[in-house]
Amino acid sequence: MLELRGIRKSFGRIEVLHGVDLHVRAGEVHALLGENGAGKSTLMKIVSGIIQPSSGTILVDGQERSFPTYDDAIRAGIGIVFQEFSLIPYLTAVENMFLAREIRNGLGLLDRRAMRERARQILKRLEVDIPLDIPIARLSVAEQQFVEIAKALSLNARILVLDEPTATLTPTETAHLFKVMRELRAAGVAIVFISHHLDEIFEICDRITVLRDGEYVGDRDVGQVDTDGLVEMMVGRRIENSFPPKPAPDPQAPMVLEVTELQLRRGGPVSAFHLRAGEILGFAGLVGSGRTETVLSMLGEHGAARCRLRIDGVETRLRDAADGLVRGIGLLPESRKEQGLITPFSILQNVSLNNYRKYAQAHWFIDFRKERDCTRTAMQQVRVKAPGPHARVDTLSGGNQQKVVIARWLNHDMRVLIFDEPTRGIDVGAKAEIYQLMRDFTAQGYAIIMISSELPEVIGMSDRVCVFRQGGIVATVEGGAITSERIMTEATTGKVDHVA
Incomplete structure (x- = not known):
């Protein structure tokens, strides 16, 4: 459904992406991994039209595409949920979901009833109960996260990018998010999932692409690699034990x-x-x-x-x-x-x-x-x-x-x-x-x-x-x-x- 070939991106004289490839199939959860600064978010901003590549090719459904703006990517069926929320805190969930693309009636006036009903249907699909009439700032972090996802789905996104969606969720909320992701996968949505929690990768993802220092390292089916192998692909070396040895306790310490x-x-x-x-x-x-x-x-x-x-x-x-x-x-x-x-x-x-x-x-x-x-x-x-x-x-x-x-x-x-x-x-x-x-x-x-x-x-x-x-x-x-x-x-x- 989505293919990137040889994507390069430079800011001034500094090249941050060096010919990156990515292939995401319909109906799969595809992990995009790498250390901080590896180029994951930059690559996804290119996919969603927020920044432009210096060179390379983007294909959607096998057709070469370019996205001069974020709206162009949306029209191609690409939705992104950023690591940093893009919601306006003093607007309601409904107002955020339909911001700048409000539903209007025959007189050109806002059709608040239609927007509310559409929002209710999407949230029902996500199986979350979120108050629709209070400012976003009064919702919990988890509720705000699901509003972000609902906003992307309201765009009829067929390719959904989730950048660190579980960073602020409890285990129960994460489990619910994964349930929603499995249902979207079953419906044929292609999901790009960025996370630093490797246990989540093995739980929810089908395939993995790894970037290191702006370069494509490789992709693997989840069943072909273990945690140590992934870490080595990401950092270029094996990390035998993340935790330093504990010293003996000193009961006389002040x-x-x-x-x-x-x-x-x-x-x-x-x-x-x-x-x-x-x-x-x-x-x-x-x-x-x-x-x-x-x-x-x-x-x-x-x-x-x-x-x-x-x-x-x-x-x-x-x-x-x-x-x-x-x-x-x-x-x-x-x-x-x-x-x-x-x-x-x-x-x-x-x-x-x-x-x-x-x-x-x-x-x-x-x-x-x-x-x-x-x-x-x-x-x-x-x-x-x-x-x-x-x-x-x-x-x-x-x-x-x-x-x-x-x-x-x-x-x-x-x-x-x-x-x-x-x-x-x-x-x-x-x-x-x-x-x-x-x-x-x-x-x-x-x-x-x-x-x-x-x-x-x-x-x-x-x-x-x-x-x-x-x-x-x-x-x-x-x-x-x-x-x-x-x-x-x-x-x-x-x-x-x-x-x-």
Whole structure:
């Protein structure tokens, strides 16, 4: 149904796609894999008419086509669901689905009843119940994701591109999405599926095409390759074990943080935990179990019924995250683009944020040489791959953007680092680098809290794990007890004590 031959794309003098091929059949889910920066999203933007190829051929149903605009691709039956949502937050689901192609009656007026009925039919096909009369901003992330898919289907798309559609979905929501994808496949729709979760590839996909550094590496039927083989195709080397070895626990390591009482809401569970220098404490649990809220409450950024904590043995109350910075606690938020970075700014500007006092010269002026040297040192520490400190952050891959956030907190001389979903949207090669960095930090005496929805990550990286359920910690496990069975049992059936 879709064939790409020798697609090349250059931005100025830099060629980012070097003669890429892709063949997608009707009625199949075709995975497009590669590290961040491999060219996957650029290739799909070419398919959908958002950018133009420098050379190469696009064929749909065997006929050579060109798509000067996004609308031209839509008319050819190509729909795309971007990794970053393209919905307008203050419009409703119906208004978003029919934006710029509204159904009108004989008088040229909007036929809201017809649009609503069409939207209802599409959502019924997806087997999702989404409120149609409230702004998109009030829907959950999963509901917004299904609105994006419904919008693509409303275009009568026969070729559907899904770019990281499960990145923000729970396992239950992901399972429902896969059910919908199987039904679309049975109806003859060709689906291009981009994901960094290799277990999802083996669960839902029929064939796989791999890109590396803008080049076509090869394609395989799913049954012809295993995880190790895919990783080697993607990164050009074998990664025997993504997780560095865990050091032996040191019970004499100084206690840097103790939360003695934390209650998110009155009548809810009361949590307590501690963190020693040189260890990684994992926070595990289902989405909505209170992991991120607990950290934000500890930092004073989220209202809590009560919160008592000690830093280096001293009773402390943090008013906000800025107060936490002064006390040596840095947060790498779940959404790095929205909360952790100013992406149009340079690496240097992002690393210097909140810390210009460090470069103060004669009270009023900035020592730019010192700022540049500190930024370069921080970039080297976390191995940021970029032309230099003045490169814009929005030109970097997801893994390198995450490293820029880490570099900022190292530049702040933090002692406690809180990683919230540290590898979300990051490829397997960059994940291994982030994991090694985390272990390097703890070897230097840093303490880390890691919030993660990925069980292999929790098990492979944590020295101890706090398991959350219904807003509180129900168990803390360590050593050989850190298993998927134990964590999931506690997360789904653990018991907590409620207090008045």
